[in-house]
Amino acid sequence: MKDVRVRFAPSPTGALHIGGVRTALYNYLLARKYNGNMILRIEDTDQTRYVPGAEDYIQQALQWVGITIDEGLGVGGPHAPYRQSERKPIYREYAQRLVDEGNAYYAFDTEQELDAMRERLRTAGVNSPQYNSITRIQMRNSLTLPVDEVESLLKAKTPFVIRLKVPRKEEVRLNDMIRGWVMVHSSQIDDKVLMKSDGMPTYHLANVVDDYLMKISHVIRGEEWLPSAPLHVLLYKYLGWEADMPQFAHLPLLLKPSGDGKLSKRDADQMGFPIFPLDWTDPNTNEKAAGFRESGYLAEALVNFLAFLGWNPGTTQEIFSMDELVAAFSVERIGKAGTKFDIHKAQWFNQQYLRAKTNEELADYLLASLTLEGITCPRDKAVKIVAVMKERAVFPKDFWEQGQFLFFAPTTFEETVVNKKWNEDATKVLLAYREALLHLSTSDATVFKSTLDEVTHQLGIGTGKILQALRLSVTGAGAGPDLMMIMEIIGRDEVVKRIGYALEHLKLKVA
RNA sequence: GGUCCGUUCGUCUAGGGGUUAGGACACCAGAUUUUCAUUCUGGUAACACGGGUUCGAUUCCCGUACGGACUACCA
Numbered sequence: 001m002k003d004v005r006v007r008f009a010p011s012p013t014g015a016l017h018i019g020g021v022r023t024a025l026y027n028y029l030l031a032r033k034y035n036g037n038m039i040l041r042i043e044d045t046d047q048t049r050y051v052p053g054a055e056d057y058i059q060q061a062l063q064w065v066g067i068t069i070d071e072g073l074g075v076g077g078p079h080a081p082y083r084q085s086e087r088k089p090i091y092r093e094y095a096q097r098l099v100d101e102g103n104a105y106y107a108f109d110t111e112q113e114l115d116a117m118r119e120r121l122r123t124a125g126v127n128s129p130q131y132n133s134i135t136r137i138q139m140r141n142s143l144t145l146p147v148d149e150v151e152s153l154l155k156a157k158t159p160f161v162i163r164l165k166v167p168r169k170e171e172v173r174l175n176d177m178i179r180g181w182v183m184v185h186s187s188q189i190d191d192k193v194l195m196k197s198d199g200m201p202t203y204h205l206a207n208v209v210d211d212y213l214m215k216i217s218h219v220i221r222g223e224e225w226l227p228s229a230p231l232h233v234l235l236y237k238y239l240g241w242e243a244d245m246p247q248f249a250h251l252p253l254l255l256k257p258s259g260d261g262k263l264s265k266r267d268a269d270q271m272g273f274p275i276f277p278l279d280w281t282d283p284n285t286n287e288k289a290a291g292f293r294e295s296g297y298l299a300e301a302l303v304n305f306l307a308f309l310g311w312n313p314g315t316t317q318e319i320f321s322m323d324e325l326v327a328a329f330s331v332e333r334i335g336k337a338g339t340k341f342d343i344h345k346a347q348w349f350n351q352q353y354l355r356a357k358t359n360e361e362l363a364d365y366l367l368a369s370l371t372l373e374g375i376t377c378p379r380d381k382a383v384k385i386v387a388v389m390k391e392r393a394v395f396p397k398d399f400w401e402q403g404q405f406l407f408f409a410p411t412t413f414e415e416t417v418v419n420k421k422w423n424e425d426a427t428k429v430l431l432a433y434r435e436a437l438l439h440l441s442t443s444d445a446t447v448f449k450s451t452l453d454e455v456t457h458q459l460g461i462g463t464g465k466i467l468q469a470l471r472l473s474v475t476g477a478g479a480g481p482d483l484m485m486i487m488e489i490i491g492r493d494e495v496v497k498r499i500g501y502a503l504e505h506l507k508l509k510v511a
Numbered sequence: 512g513g514u515c516c517g518u519u520c521g522u523c524u525a526g527g528g529g530u531u532a533g534g535a536c537a538c539c540a541g542a543u544u545u546u547c548a549u550u551c552u553g554g555u556a557a558c559a560c561g562g563g564u565u566c567g568a569u570u571c572c573c574g575u576a577c578g579g580a581c582u583a584c585c586a
Contacts, residue, residue, distance in 0.1 A: 009586095011585080045585090049586080107584095128514080130582085184514070185514085188514050188515085197584055200584085202585085223516070224580055227515055227580065227582075308535095312523080314525070314526095316525090335523095337517055342522050345522075348535090348537090389548095392548050449545090463545050466546095467545070471547075478547080482544095
């Protein structure tokens, strides 16, 4: 097997889509598994779609998820430059070779002429009007124009494109690693533009040339490229690179969670989950989009989740570190069908990874949130808080967002719980409990509990019946972490104060 | 419309000519927890349809339906 060299080749047209991250991940896994190289190439041949900041974004996103680049943008390497806009002369050379050898030709048709041709074909009943082996005969190109006219047009700097001369009758076959043999008849492929009139290559040419020059062994990309893959095969053939053609693997698409269709930013907005790895502000529209990172997803969890979107190890193991993914990964186990994006599963993975962390690590998250809020908190207290809350947290920010009552006394009380649990028995117990606490000097959870037991026993009321009322008065809510632990954390004085406030505030609700 | 690709529980999927079609998420129920959650146990739930081939098809073949991608001097 030849050296594994894979590339991730995004266009800097905006934030990197989460599907792009998955594509990058699969490439990366293959590279690492076979001690190969991962190359980052920027496909910026469309200057009209270039978005400033996108390149940085791509690099930062990859770095965040732990995909390291061996060669390419930001790293350099033997095949530099890795930005296609900086490789123009290279493409021109190969395009010229295709023309010289009769596999491509100059075309001088204007946009209007192309539109007219398509219109003509449509009215004639042709379903998909193409610039191909049949229609090119009627167009203005170096195949139909006299040689001297072509030369004078070129000399006069008339805008032109270079098109591939696709044969009329030929079966183009390709063996995709995921889909098996795919066969397309050449009559279905049109004479694709290889070089645009601005001197830039199109994706097709640049892609094939670079993959060859950079000695790419495997092309792992989205399924949207499958229809043009036969065209690429043709290019390899005409350039004489058939023997060095990389192996193709076309990945199934990421679909929207409900209904049908490709996952888009719009769906993500509607469903309330991110679709980009990092926060992104479009420099042109100033439109902001949330990132997985800023939404609280851990990079390891996102990677694990993404890896399982279209691939599985064939075992029941689900939690995989990057290293384990590298070891287990194989292209053969990538599925064929499109995959719906289920954010629930992503959250589940996040939770798994969060729980696996030590309380010390989790305390850092809480402390960071508190700093942002301008709240100071001793580290040992943060560790305690995190310990009682970790079982229910999905995101690091949950420690703060769901634990605010640990820092502030509640001023409002959940109404359904008030209606259900705030009754005469409860107030009786709480009153007595508060009195008992006043005489306590310690703030140990077990003492809180035994005191409560004592009080309820004396009054002849079951402890369980009033616990919710106690929780309500201390936290304002009917659900939350272990109540005794909460009381231990906030301390006796605070508990006494809060019970007093609740007794005072909720007294009218008791009929 | 044309070309190409696809189709196993709601979702991600395993499997593969004869299986009680397995797992995970989600959901529901029970147990434990004198509270919430965790945890544990259990449950509901799938081979798109129609023809072949075969003793037998969810699995192989062909159609149909449905879905998707592509159909630019965008990638």
